[in-house]
Amino acid sequence: xxxxxxxxxxxxxxxxxxxxxxxxxxxxxxxxxxxxxxxxxxxxxxxxxxxxxxxxxxxxxxxxxxxxxxxxxxxxxxxxxxxxxxxxxxxxxxxxxxxxxxxxxxxxxxxxxxxxxxxxxxxxxxxxxxxxxxxxxxxxxxxxxxxxxxxxxxxxxxxxxxxxxxxxxxxxxxxxxxxxxxxxxxxxxxxxxxxxxxxxxxxxxxxxxxxxxxxxxxxxxxxxxxxxxxxxxxxxxxxxxxxxxxxxxxxxxxxxxxxxxxxxxxxxxxxxxxxxxxxxxxxxxxxxxxxxxxxxxxxxxxxxxxxxxxxxxxxxxxxxxxxxxxxxxxxxxxxxxxxxxxxxxxxxxxxxxxxxxxxxxxxxxxxxxxxxxxxxxxxxxxxxxxxxxxxxxxxxxxxxxxxxxxxxxxxxxxxxxxxxxxxxxxxxxxxxxxxxxxxxxxxxxxxxxxxxxxxxxxxxxxxxxxxxxxxxxxxxxxxxxxxxxxxxxxxxxxxxxxxxxxxxxxxxxx
Numbered sequence: 001x002x003x004x005x006x007x008x009x010x011x012x013x014x015x016x017x018x019x020x021x022x023x024x025x026x027x028x029x030x031x032x033x034x035x036x037x038x039x040x041x042x043x044x045x046x047x048x049x050x051x052x053x054x055x056x057x058x059x060x061x062x063x064x065x066x067x068x069x070x071x072x073x074x075x076x077x078x079x080x081x082x083x084x085x086x087x088x089x090x091x092x093x094x095x096x097x098x099x100x101x102x103x104x105x106x107x108x109x110x111x112x113x114x115x116x117x118x119x120x121x122x123x124x125x126x127x128x129x130x131x132x133x134x135x136x137x138x139x140x141x142x143x144x145x146x147x148x149x150x151x152x153x154x155x156x157x158x159x160x161x162x163x164x165x166x167x168x169x170x171x172x173x174x175x176x177x178x179x180x181x182x183x184x185x186x187x188x189x190x191x192x193x194x195x196x197x198x199x200x201x202x203x204x205x206x207x208x209x210x211x212x213x214x215x216x217x218x219x220x221x222x223x224x225x226x227x228x229x230x231x232x233x234x235x236x237x238x239x240x241x242x243x244x245x246x247x248x249x250x251x252x253x254x255x256x257x258x259x260x261x262x263x264x265x266x267x268x269x270x271x272x273x274x275x276x277x278x279x280x281x282x283x284x285x286x287x288x289x290x291x292x293x294x295x296x297x298x299x300x301x302x303x304x305x306x307x308x309x310x311x312x313x314x315x316x317x318x319x320x321x322x323x324x325x326x327x328x329x330x331x332x333x334x335x336x337x338x339x340x341x342x343x344x345x346x347x348x349x350x351x352x353x354x355x356x357x358x359x360x361x362x363x364x365x366x367x368x369x370x371x372x373x374x375x376x377x378x379x380x381x382x383x384x385x386x387x388x389x390x391x392x393x394x395x396x397x398x399x400x401x402x403x404x405x406x407x408x409x410x411x412x413x414x415x416x417x418x419x420x421x422x423x424x425x426x427x428x429x430x431x432x433x434x435x436x437x438x439x440x441x442x443x444x445x446x447x448x449x450x451x452x453x454x455x456x457x458x459x460x461x462x463x464x465x466x467x468x469x470x471x472x473x474x475x476x477x478x479x480x481x482x483x484x485x486x487x488x489x490x491x492x493x494x495x496x497x498x499x500x501x502x503x504x505x506x507x508x509x510x
Contacts, residue, residue: 080109103181163188170194173201224255228277231342232257235275239263240337240344244275248354253314253411254278258352259344261336269336272347276318278311278411280341311341318343318411324386330378331406348399348406355401358435363400365440372436372444374405379428379454388413389421393428395435416455417480422473426451 087104095101146155154161166189170179189197224232235241242260249256255277261269315338322345325332333345349355363371375398382388390397391412399406414421429450436444445453448469452458459472 077110083109159190160188162191166191166194170197173198174205177201177204224277225280228280228342231339232275235337235339235342235344240269241273241275245352248274251409253409258347258354264337267336270334270346272349272352273336274333274345274347276315276343276345278315278341278343280308280311314411315341315343317413321386321388321410321413324388325382325407325410328381328385330381330386331404332410333406333408348401348408355399355406357396358398358400358405359395361400367403368436368439369441369443370403371400371405372441375432375436376445376450376453378405378407379432379450382407382413383416383425383454384456387415389416389418389425390428391421391424394431419477422455422457422477423470425455426470426473429454 087107091102091104146153148154156162164186167187170189173179232241232244236243239262242262244257244259246258247255248258257275257277259273259275261271261273263269319335319338322332322335326334333348335343335345337344347354358371379390379393382390388410390407390410391414392409393407397407397409399408414424416422416425418424426447430447433444433447433450448459451469457476459469459476
């Protein structure tokens, strides 16, 4: 039997059908030209696919190399990675072997997902809410108020749970409050501590707002608010002042600046002047209304004004008081100009150096004695001719210049008929007598004799008991108030023939 006609059956595979094996060919067939031509035709049967792939590859390469945006992003990514590497090295150097470590992860430029080279780990950070570096916030207690069962039950009042919740709530504080990474450190704050921190943050926010308001709307130490600064600029632009040199004195009621005088149409301006800027805040001089609300010259206007306008009234009051003193030839600054709460006065001093206060002046015994008699005469003139009581007279408000004493700061000065005028005068006499007695002036009168000498009221001294003396003064003020209510006219029941104060006259300066 011919063996070519016999076909052998292929065994079945338990794994399924087996692909037929490729027909084997001999070496002679491989070397034949016919087979070579067949293989060449098979290779040339896919020209379109190869060309398309090359074009796509060229397009990708062109996109990577010719786009400026792509190049910029690649360079920025490389820079951020180098920055993060440097940050890691600094963090490792800073922490060292310490058990408590400081993390700089909040300053990283590249997120860990973006820094990964694996394409499988690449996740868009904008689309994920999982931060691997953020500590997990404490779980909220269910509505039933507890979790767990049996011995493992945990209520919402659990100390550890409440502590972690309070730590998480610190994230709601103001941005300027640096709370740190309390969650990462598993910090547990008690309710008392958390409430104290919350109250402190609230108080700091209110204080910051008040400070900001104060800077914008009030004068501070050696500084002025924007409104006052604008008024000063206008004076310079108008030619009233040549320039403003700087602050020379500060007090509870005003800030004093030195300036070079310019010119005015109505009157000449001295070469050197001072700008007395009254503070628009009442924090340092809260009892200001005590000196002005009972002054009949300004009583009707006081109740109708807001605090800022009261300051203008205060400056106006000093201007009128200085005008009275100038008319009585009492050495005092000369008023140049009043603009709202800025008072321009003549400068007492020379070459931008202010005259020293009486407490700072280095005077001999004769000069000190001469200064005492000048102050005594000045107080008598102020009371009897100007019909004023200084109400804040002391060695701090008296200057020594060119061998004379000069009186300053008379904005709080009141008339003797003020409900507290005699009390203010007694306080002035006490300050003057105490100062000159300490400086060794033997001729200095006692406070009771000085009061009677200045006022001419001849209040009985008796045993020189201050309480009894003050009672007599208060009684005089009370009788004057009763007289005002009956007659509507303010006069003390003291005769003027024996050297007492003259009867009060209407103020012609106002």
